[in-house]
Amino acid sequence: xxxxxxxxxxxxxxxxxxxxxxxxxxxxxxxxxxxxxxxxxxxxxxxxxxxxxxxxxxxxxxxxxxxxxxxxxxxxxxxxxxxxxxxxxxxxxxxxxxxxxxxxxxxxxxxxxxxxxxxxxxxxxxxxxxxxxxxxxxxxxxxxxxxxxxxxxxxxxxxxxxxxxxxxxxxxxxxxxxxxxxxxxxxxxxxxxxxxxxxxxxxxxxxxxxxxxxxxxxxxxxxxxxxxxxxxxxxxxxxxxxxxxxxxxxxxxxxxxxxxxxxxxxxxxxxxxxxxxxxxxxxxxxxxxxxxxxxxxxxxxxxxxxxxxxxxxxxxxxxxxxxxxxxxxxxxxxxxxxxxxxxxxxxxxxxxxxxxxxxxxxxxxxxxxxxxxxxx
Amino acid sequence: xxxxxxxxxxxxxxxxxxxxxxxxxxxxxxxxxxxxxxxxxxxxxxxxxxxxxxxxxxxxxxxxxxxxxxxxxxxxxxxxxxxxxxxxxxxxxxxxxxxxxxxxxxxxxxxxxxxxxxxxxxxxxxxxxxxxxxxxxxxxxxxxxxxxxxxxxxxxxxxxxxxxxxxxxxxxxxxxxxxxxxxxxxxxxxxxxxxxxxxxxxxxxxxxxxxxxxxxxxxxxxxxxxxxxxxxxxxxxxxxxxxxxxxxxxxxxxxxxxxxxxxxxxxxxxxxxxxxxxxxxx
Numbered sequence: 001x002x003x004x005x006x007x008x009x010x011x012x013x014x015x016x017x018x019x020x021x022x023x024x025x026x027x028x029x030x031x032x033x034x035x036x037x038x039x040x041x042x043x044x045x046x047x048x049x050x051x052x053x054x055x056x057x058x059x060x061x062x063x064x065x066x067x068x069x070x071x072x073x074x075x076x077x078x079x080x081x082x083x084x085x086x087x088x089x090x091x092x093x094x095x096x097x098x099x100x101x102x103x104x105x106x107x108x109x110x111x112x113x114x115x116x117x118x119x120x121x122x123x124x125x126x127x128x129x130x131x132x133x134x135x136x137x138x139x140x141x142x143x144x145x146x147x148x149x150x151x152x153x154x155x156x157x158x159x160x161x162x163x164x165x166x167x168x169x170x171x172x173x174x175x176x177x178x179x180x181x182x183x184x185x186x187x188x189x190x191x192x193x194x195x196x197x198x199x200x201x202x203x204x205x206x207x208x209x210x211x212x213x214x215x216x217x218x219x220x221x222x223x224x225x226x227x228x229x230x231x232x233x234x235x236x237x238x239x240x241x242x243x244x245x246x247x248x249x250x251x252x253x254x255x256x257x258x259x260x261x262x263x264x265x266x267x268x269x270x271x272x273x274x275x276x277x278x279x280x281x282x283x284x285x286x287x288x289x290x291x292x293x294x295x296x297x298x299x300x301x302x303x304x305x306x307x308x309x310x311x312x313x314x315x316x317x318x319x320x321x322x323x324x325x326x327x328x329x330x331x332x333x334x335x336x337x338x339x340x341x342x343x344x345x346x347x348x349x350x351x352x353x354x355x356x357x358x359x360x361x362x363x364x365x366x367x368x369x370x371x372x373x374x375x376x
Numbered sequence: 377x378x379x380x381x382x383x384x385x386x387x388x389x390x391x392x393x394x395x396x397x398x399x400x401x402x403x404x405x406x407x408x409x410x411x412x413x414x415x416x417x418x419x420x421x422x423x424x425x426x427x428x429x430x431x432x433x434x435x436x437x438x439x440x441x442x443x444x445x446x447x448x449x450x451x452x453x454x455x456x457x458x459x460x461x462x463x464x465x466x467x468x469x470x471x472x473x474x475x476x477x478x479x480x481x482x483x484x485x486x487x488x489x490x491x492x493x494x495x496x497x498x499x500x501x502x503x504x505x506x507x508x509x510x511x512x513x514x515x516x517x518x519x520x521x522x523x524x525x526x527x528x529x530x531x532x533x534x535x536x537x538x539x540x541x542x543x544x545x546x547x548x549x550x551x552x553x554x555x556x557x558x559x560x561x562x563x564x565x566x567x568x569x570x571x572x573x574x575x576x577x578x579x580x581x582x583x584x585x586x587x588x589x590x591x592x593x594x595x596x597x598x599x600x601x602x603x604x605x606x607x608x609x610x611x612x613x614x615x616x617x618x619x620x621x622x623x624x625x626x627x628x629x630x631x632x633x634x635x636x637x638x639x640x641x642x643x644x645x646x647x648x649x650x651x652x653x654x655x656x657x658x
Contacts, residue, residue, distance in 0.1 A: 091623075101420045101626040125418045190523070196609040198624075237526045237608025251503075364417055367625050368438075375442055375612050 057083030060296035060303065062288070063099060063113035066090045070307075070315030077306050084299045103128050103291055111294040116286040118199075120153045121358025123289065129153050130290040136301040139308035144345075147285060147325040150355065154289030155304045158322040161283045161353050162200045163342075164275040165244060165262040170253040177278040178208035181254060182227065185234040192231075193246065194256040196238035198370035199356050201228060203282035204256055213282045213354045216362040221369055228373045238374070247272055259342040260322050267336065274342040276352055283353040285325075410632035420626060430633030439617060439634065446597055446614040447641070449528060453535035454543075454593040460536065461543035461588060462581075468544075469551035480548070483541050491538065495605045498534050499525060502606075526608030534606040535596045543588040550584025551577070586653045594642045614638050 066088075074086050089110065091098055100122045103110050107128065115123065123129045132154065134140060140148065140155060147156040166175050173184060185192060194201050203213030205224035215221065236252050243257045244265025257265075262274045288307070290300050306312055314332030317324045323343040324330075330338050337343060359366060412426045434440065468479045486494060502508050504521040512518035524530045554577065562572040600615030607613075614634060621631030 098623045098626060101415075101628065104420050122418075122420075126420050232610065235608075235610065238610055239608070360418055367627075371438055371612075371617070371620075374610065375438055 055081050055083060056298040056302045057081075058296045058299045059085040059087055060111040060294070060299045061087050061089055061109065063103070063110045064088045064090060064288075065114060068114060068320060070312060071319045073307060073312055073315055076312070077303055080306065081299075081302060084302065086299070086303055099123075100126050100128060107292060110291050111296040112288055112290050112300050114157065114286060114288055115154075116284045116356070117151060118284075118356060118358045119286075120151065120289055121360075124153065125358075125360070128292045130292045130294055130297060132290055132304070133297075133301060136298075137305045137308070139305045142308050142310060142313070142326045142328040144325055144327055146350070150285050151287045154287045155308060156285060156287040156325045157307075157316070158287075158320070159283060159285040159325055160323050161259045161276065161281050161349075162195065162197075162204060162256060163259060163262070163281045164277055165247050165255045165257045165265065165272055166275065167247060167250065167253045167269075167271050168273045169271040170250070175254065175273075175275050177275075178204060179279065181256075182208060182231055184254065185231050188253055189234040190236050191252045192235050192254045193237055193239050193243060193252045194231075194235055195243065195258070196240040198366055200256065200282060201238075201373070202366055202369060203354075203356060204277075207277065207279045207281065207354075210279065213280075214357040214359065216359060216365070218365070221365060225369045225372060229376055232373065232376060244268075244272070260320075263337070263340045263342045264321055266340075266342070276349060278352075281353050283355050285355055287325075407632045407635055410629050411636045412633075413629040415627055415629050417625070417627060422629070430630045431637065433630060434634060434637050442612050442617055443614055443637075443641075445528070445611070446599075446638075449532055449535070449603075449613060450593050450596040450599075452532045453539065453596050454589050456532065456536040457540050457543040457592045458585065458589065461540055462547055462585070465544045465547035465551055465584075466577075468548055469554075476552070480545075483544050486538075487541060492601065492605075494538060495534060495602055498530075498537060498606060502530060502533060525606065526610060528607070528611050530606040531599075531603045531611060531613070534602040535592075535599060538602065539592045539596060542591045546587040546591070547581060547584040550581045554580045583653055586649050590646060590649045594645060597642060597645075598638055 069088065074088070078085055091102060099113055099115055099119055103113060103123070104126050113119075120129065137155065143156055147159065150156065164175055164178070164181060168174070171184070171188065173180070175181060175184070181192070194204075199213075202221070202224055205227045206213050206215060206220065208227055209220070209223050211217070211220040211224070239246070243255050244261040245268070246252055247255050247257070247262075248265045248269035259274065262272060266272050266274070288304060290297060294300065307316065308326065310326070310329040311332050313324070313326050314329040316322075317329065317333050317337060321337060323345065324333065324337075327345075409424065410422075411430055412428065413422050413424045414427055414429065415422045434443070464483070468476055468483075471479060500506055502522065502524045504523065504525070506522075508524075509518070509522045512522070524533060558576055558580075559572055562576045563569075567575065598615045598618075599613055600619055603611055603613045603616055618631050618634050618638070621627045621634065625631075
């Protein structure tokens, strides 16, 4: 069954392209301790129909990454609910800084959107999020508790960590931490790539300096900026797509990258190693949420419930190659994904990641630091 | 009858006029209005307070340096295009008519493929170990790695590569229109070829040079794609800052203010070019 699902590199690349500024900021998870404590507990597997009595009708517009959907999901949803449809739209960039103002300016255009916890936090502040009737989405029980608690305003779809990928055959020293990256920068000058995302770079620099990736302390942020400025002369580029591919090709030997991108690259080159840095890593959690006052709420709730059916959710994971949030789908997910150490969700891993929070007014400070880094 | 003809011409212009108003002037007006507004980056509520704070922010060294870098890169690339484009245009204009047509087609052949694809092709071309490095090594012009890609010189090279046809074509038009009897006359009056070029050909080609510099330099100033791809995200031009403000930060008013400021710089360049054109002999 799972063999029929082939992650499409092209799709992944497009998604990466659109991820340019995604996963930038995160809404505060209730508490990291609660997240870690909840680790391992997942609700029972089920595939339940929605709670509504009449089948939904209408077309809902979903603002989404291009290709960030199971390859058969929409078609099978339409087949199951002939009167309902999901039309996908995409922006050139999907981040809290782009989708929230876009939705706010066009509330009647979009019915739902994909966004990370930062976008949801931003969306809550901007008043653009419609609460869901969870009685109509019983399959939310298929999502692991830790992710449900982290994304209570919508249905979580995926998560990811920002760590280090490197070529073990070309970096014999080995890498286990952000400090190693900074220390080896001079030796491997022009052979290092960082992600072109502000929260990933600033958050990783903060971790390197031993601070929270969500700090709003100006002194700590200035230290992170200095660390980034120190390493910038040795960076070949800041990239938002094809990072793992370049690592596989050998265009560079060390990269700040997302877990699933490294997992895909490892299939091309087994010398690529994934490192969750000893100082810790930043992580994002994203999902679908409904837009305020959408007339298609019924269709959306039915679709969200359908999306979380184990086989449908597995289709999504197998198509995108992402780290997943529902263990009930594991039997249908390709072994190369479900068994990949880079994508694994265990207490030890989660204890070492810090989800990016929504920063409110402090977002402007991060923006300024990012501009200073890129302009230098 | 004459009145009817004039009315018909007006009616024929209406669709274009409507298009320009709807899709150029109205959005431009909105950009200007936005540039005087403020936005809350928490709620994304916009206040139209007619403030100039966004324009003041441009004077922040952070953004002013980016503006300076954009002007420098644009000028460098324009000069590069001129240095490469003028000899090529001159060469083409001196060929027999049928060869001219063929050579002009060759000049515009790159436009048959996507701009994005061409720019990505440059990545492989100028990368260390790429074909350009191989050629330079073979010719003993350069040794060691090129180190052009993901640096400002890579951006300048990319702009030259992409915009060169826009420089060649207007210069060719100016050169092709030169009455070569004038050149013969200069020779008859004792001018050598260098003096003839400097005193006759070059002045007559100046309108084409001015147009070429405008249509290369102005779009290059706001270039976004080339620095994004060939600059490796490390070298910002003003186009990248504007994009970031709209697509990443969500600060539409500040992004609009930078865009308006950029347009002002471009308008100044156009006025300057117009002055140059007026002084040049027709």
